[in-house]
Amino acid sequence: MSELRWNPVLEEWVITATHRQDRTFFPPPEYCPLCPTKPGAFPTEVPAEDYDLVVFENKFPSLRPNPPEPSVEGTDLLPVRPAAGVCEVVLYSSNHNTELARMPLSKIEKLVYVWADRFEELGQRPEVEYVFLFENKGKEIGVTLTHPHGQIYAYPFIPPILQRELTGCKKHFVAHGECLLCRILRDELADGRRIVAQNDSFVALLPFYARYPYEVHLFARPHHNAITDFNPAERRHLAELLHTIVNKYNNLWGFSLPYIMVTHQRPTDGQDYPYYHFHIEFYPPYRTQDKLKYLAGSEAGAGAYINDTHAEEKAQILRDAAPKT
Amino acid sequence: MELHKERVLKEDGRYLYFYTFSDVAEEEPEEEDDEPEEDAPSGDLQLKPHKPPTPND
Numbered sequence: 001m002s003e004l005r006w007n008p009v010l011e012e013w014v015i016t017a018t019h020r021q022d023r024t025f026f027p028p029p030e031y032c033p034l035c036p037t038k039p040g041a042f043p044t045e046v047p048a049e050d051y052d053l054v055v056f057e058n059k060f061p062s063l064r065p066n067p068p069e070p071s072v073e074g075t076d077l078l079p080v081r082p083a084a085g086v087c088e089v090v091l092y093s094s095n096h097n098t099e100l101a102r103m104p105l106s107k108i109e110k111l112v113y114v115w116a117d118r119f120e121e122l123g124q125r126p127e128v129e130y131v132f133l134f135e136n137k138g139k140e141i142g143v144t145l146t147h148p149h150g151q152i153y154a155y156p157f158i159p160p161i162l163q164r165e166l167t168g169c170k171k172h173f174v175a176h177g178e179c180l181l182c183r184i185l186r187d188e189l190a191d192g193r194r195i196v197a198q199n200d201s202f203v204a205l206l207p208f209y210a211r212y213p214y215e216v217h218l219f220a221r222p223h224h225n226a227i228t229d230f231n232p233a234e235r236r237h238l239a240e241l242l243h244t245i246v247n248k249y250n251n252l253w254g255f256s257l258p259y260i261m262v263t264h265q266r267p268t269d270g271q272d273y274p275y276y277h278f279h280i281e282f283y284p285p286y287r288t289q290d291k292l293k294y295l296a297g298s299e300a301g302a303g304a305y306i307n308d309t310h311a312e313e314k315a316q317i318l319r320d321a322a323p324k325t
Numbered sequence: 326m327e328l329h330k331e332r333v334l335k336e337d338g339r340y341l342y343f344y345t346f347s348d349v350a351e352e353e354p355e356e357e358d359d360e361p362e363e364d365a366p367s368g369d370l371q372l373k374p375h376k377p378p379t380p381n382d
Contacts, residue, residue, distance in 0.1 A: 047333070048343070056341035106349055113328045114344050140377050232326060236350075255375035290378045 002062060002083040003070035004156070012160045015083055017062040026144055029096055033059075034147035036094045046091065053107075053114050054091040055152075061087035063153065065125075084127045086154040090114060091147070099137065099148050099256060101246040109239035111150075115263070116227045116235070122154040123268030130155045130162060130267045133227075138258020140285050140292060150261075158267050165264060166276060173275035181277035184208075185219045193312045197244050197325040201230075201237035204245050206315040211305035213287045213314050214252070216245055218280040225266040225276055242280075248321040249284060259284040326350065 004013045027033065030041075036051060037044045046054050057064075063085030074080030092111060093103065100108060115133050122131045135150035136143050158166070172180035188194055188205050196204040196216055203219045218241055224230060230238065249257035260283040266273040287293040287308055298304045319325050331343040 046341070047335075051343060052346070053344040054341065055344070056335070057339035059337075059339070109326060110328075110344070110346050110349075113326060113346070117328055117330065117344075138377075235326075250372060254373045256372050292378055 001068055001071065002064065003067075003072070004081040004083050006074070006079045006081075008077060010160070013081075013157050015062045017060075017083070026146070029146075032096055032145065032147050034089070034091055034145055034149055035096050045089075046094075051091065051094050053093075053110055055088050055114065055118060056091075058087040058089050058151070063087050063155065081156070084156045086122055086125070086128065086152070088118065088122075088152040088154075090118070090133075090150040090152060092150065093148050096147050099246070100135075100242065101250045101256070103243075105239055105243055108243050109236055112227070112230075112235045112238050112242075116230070118152050119226060119265070119268075120228050122152065125154065127156045128154040129269040130158045131265075132159065132162075133263040135259075135261040137261070138256070138285075140258040141260055143258075158269065162264060162267070166267070166273065169275045169277070179223055179275055179277050181219060181279060182223055185221070188219075194315045196248070196315050196318045197241060199237045199240055201234040202241045204241055206311035206318070208311060210311040210314075211299075211307055212283050212285070212293055213307060213309040214249070214257075214282075214284045214318065215311075216282045216318070218242070218245070218282075220278045224278045225273055226278055227263065227265060229278070244323055244325065245282065247323060248318050248325075249282075251322040252318070253286075253289040257284050257286065 002015070002017045004015055006012075007014055033044050034046070035044050036049050037047050038049065045056055045059070063083050065084070065086060067082035067084050070080040070082060072080060090111070092098075092100065093107065119131045119133065122128055132153045132155060133150065134153075169180045172178070172183070176183075184207070185203060188208075189203065194206045194208065196206065198204065201221050203221060204216050205219065206215060207217050218238070220230070220234070220238075222234065224234075249259060262281050262283075263278070264281065265278045266276050285292050293308075298306055326349055327347045329345045329347065331345075333341045333343065335341055
């Protein structure tokens with residue numbers, strides 16, 4: 001069913017979750033499992049006629065609090081572990097036909113508070129080393145339920161991309177005595193060409209090293225490690241900039257732009273990470289209005305991304321997209 | 326803004342959390358329309374029906 005298999009070549013865990021093959025796949029709207037349960041209708045995941053924000057454990061989890069024993073025996077070379085952890089679904093709204101860009105600012109602010117609450121609660125679980133908040137939006141990304149929602153994976157290990165970021169940030173901190181992302185943000189603000197939008201607490205930019213044409217990163221101005229570190233004003237500012245970016249995306253070509261949105265913050269393994277800096281990353285898969293950026297040979301097989309565009313040019317286009325910044 | 330949550334144990338053993346909020350500074354109404362392609366987002370343009378492109382190089 002579900003287990004962690006170690007890849008000693010890449011030094012990373014692979015999660016097998018064979019039961020997910022049977023998960024709900026594009027049900028008709030009247031049978032959406034994420035809508036409220038209507039009187040007399042089929043029971044959905046939410047036993048209420050309406051709701052504001054709801055979080056629940058995924059029915060088809062890759063990681064679970066009481067995982068079964070692995071289906072195979074591991075070896076010294078190829079260890080295997082139970083897939084312990086938690087997978088949750090975050091419902092943004094009871095309205096089936098909405099999305100972050102169409103929600104009022106106060107709703108996105110509430111979502112930030114829910115993210116912080118889930119990070120704190122899940123991060124306290126002894127088996128959880130990393131709480132990963134994310135949203136997959138759009139069929140092009142592989143979404144199988146169109147109701148507006150995000151997800152949370154509470155991993156029993158630090159995922160490889162986060163581990164690489166931690167290693168890079170620690171190396172810079174030890175060599176230079178400063179946070180790497182604080183330095184990048186300071187330099188980007190001084191340069192200005194890749195800035196998309198900003199407010200008192202956050203800056204949205206296309207990084208110098210963007211892998212996707214419209215990849216936007218939201219950097220916190222204060223050096224915070226995790227979403228729980230932000231005060232109410234900073235949470236409001238995060239909601240404002242999220243609202244701005246997802247609306248710019250939709251107004252880029254006049255259709256609801258798919259994206260992957262991820263939060264990068266400190267692990268929850270009990271160690272200190274003073275050199276790490278909270279940020280959010282968006283990866284829209286479109287490279288033009290009608291062409292997708294695929295992860296093909298170089299990206300999937302070698303890990304070397306090829307971006308057909310320059311971040312400076314795309315940042316200007318996003319600045320000009322409504323709401324203009 | 327103050328967060329409140331109610332934890333519910335579902336019949337199959339999974340947990341569900343209802344979140345509600347008090348002291349919300351400015352509570353704007355959520356857009357209620359059921360046809361997103363006919364409504365404008367917060368920016369200037371109107372969203373159009375969109376069909377994902379086919380693979381390309």
